[in-house]
Amino acid sequence: MRKYTLPIALSLAMVAVLGWGIYQYNEKNDYHTYLDIQFQRQFYELIGHVENAQVNLSKAMASGSNKDIVKFLNDTVQHSYMAQEKLTQLPFHHGGIRGIEKFLSQLGDYSTAMLNKSLEGVVLEEKELNTMVELHDYAISLSEQLVELQQKVASGGVNFGDLRREGNRNLKELENQMKDFNLITFEERLLEYPELIYDGPFSDHLKDVKPRLEGKEVKEEEVPSIITKAFENHKNDKISVTGQTRYQPLEGYYVSIYNDNTEKGYEATAAVSKKAGKIIWYMNPVQTGKSNIDRTEAVKRAEEFLEKIGYTNMKSTYTMAYEGQIVINFAYEQEDVLIYSDLVKVKVDLGNGNVIGLEAQGYLSNHYERAIKKPAISEDDARERLSSSVTEQSVRLAMIPIPGGKEILTYEFKVKFGKDTYLVYIDAETGEQRRMLLMVDQKDGTLVI
Known part of the structure; x- marks a missing residue:
């Protein structure tokens, strides 16, 4: 009987190992299936929010009631921001995604600006309505492209849950598929619309810098x-x-x-x-x-x-x-x-x-510790560069990025002209006015144009 004991034990061990391996394999597959379902749902919701945003924007433009305009613009804002949030949760890393995210932010921001004008009873100007028409056309185009991409991904058998695996062939396949769409050039087609200052009025200059982060690599x-x-x-x-x-x-x-x-x-x-x-x-x-x-x-x-x-x-x-x-x-x-x-x-x-x-x-x-030089011109000298028509509210030194990956030291003046508030940036070395931004304070936050 003993001579069978070892083979039986080994067989049982192999069965146990095999069973554990199958269990782990099924658990892993279940997890990736779960991820796939969640990402599919988020993709559908992204498309839904984009479609709802463009529909509500069209209703706002077609409405003759100021009350309805406010309602439709408010719905446009909410769907724009919800679409942006869904987009950031998807495992897409294609360069064109950044352009889509920026557009959705701009759509929400501009709609917010028009919403606040409407709340004050101000009739939107023809130029502003034309801008809304352009935004609406972009939203329709984006919606169509996202639907087409979703259908192509689905028909190609790409599993969203697998896209986060390092070196996954499906990811490369998806990236190649996205090159066939205009998403890759979407950012180039965007016009200059207002952006929320909380996202940084100078953030466009920070997209492609080489990271300065240093430190020990974590496992x-x-x-x-x-x-x-x-x-x-x-x-x-x-x-x-x-x-x-x-x-x-x-x-x-x-x-x-x-x-x-x-x-x-x-x-x-x-x-x-x-x-x-x-x-x-x-x-x-x-x-x-x-x-x-x-x-x-x-x-x-x-x-x-x-x-x-x-x-x-x-x-x-x-x-x-x-x-x-x-x-x-x-x-x-x-x-x-x-x-x-x-x-x-x-x-x-x-x-x-x-x-x-x-x-x-x-x-x-x-981030790094800058060697900040003393301003070449005084605060009073910078103040003299302001228009005599404005009223100063505050001033502080600020380092702002400029094209080419450089930064300059400026005096940031917050000034009032009539009912409007502006940020004026005066170069602390040359005295040149580098930037001027219109601030629109509202209940929910601050817009800068």
Whole structure:
């Protein structure tokens, strides 16, 4: 009997190993199937929001009632921002995606500006209506291209859940498919529309810089502890690395965060840089939708959070609040000079004060200690370059980026002309006026044109 004992034991062990392997294989497949379903749903919702945005914009243009115009423009704004949020959650890394994201932001921003004029009873001018027509045409084109892309991806058998696997052939296939669409040139076709200042009036100059981030390279197994140190509310959650970032300025890991009670499609996601292990971005879709804390308290919560995760000397600049949440833009301050290139955005839930969003790529790509020279001209000399028609409200030194990847030191004057407020940037070395921006303060935030 003994001579059969070892073979039987080995056979049982092999069966156990085989069974465990099959179990792990099925678990992995189930997870990627789950991801595929979620990404498919987000893609459909993205298309739906784009279509709803362009429909509501057309209704606003066709309506003769000021009350209805306000309603339709408000719906356009909400769908534009929701589409932008869905887009950022999809595993697309094609260059044209950036253009789409910018367009959706511009669509929401311009609609917000027109909404506020309508609320004041101002009749929209022909030039403004023409701009809305152009935005509407772009939205129709984008919607058609997204539907076509979705159909082609589906017919090609590409699994969205597999796209985060490093070196996945489906990802390369999808990137090649996207080259057949006008999405790749979408950014080139965009016109100069207003943008929200909370996203940085100089952010367009920061897209393609070579990241300055330095530090020890972190391993995949270190990522969960990085997340839990930053977000204590996730210390008992399941945190897993689902892939690595591709075609992005900062190399890093994609992260999924969920627990047994997380509703499907509502897991938090993040990206952590390989160098130094910094959180590039974080999104938690679960929000209360209520407003129990005010703007001042929300900014305080955001400041404390940034200090906790190692972002010191950050100064809040502008904010945008909507649907029970607030996005706060921070810029680095060095020697009392505001550095607009080093941007961090924090989203706070106004219901419970929790941080539900972080975007730090601008800071991580651009931050370093500058050798700031003393201004060549005095504040009074710079003030003399202002128009005699304006009334000064405040002034501060600010470093702003200019084309070519350079930065210049300026005096940032906030001035009033009539009922309007402007930001005027005077070069601290030459006295030349470098930039002038119109600020539109509103209940939800600040627009800059």
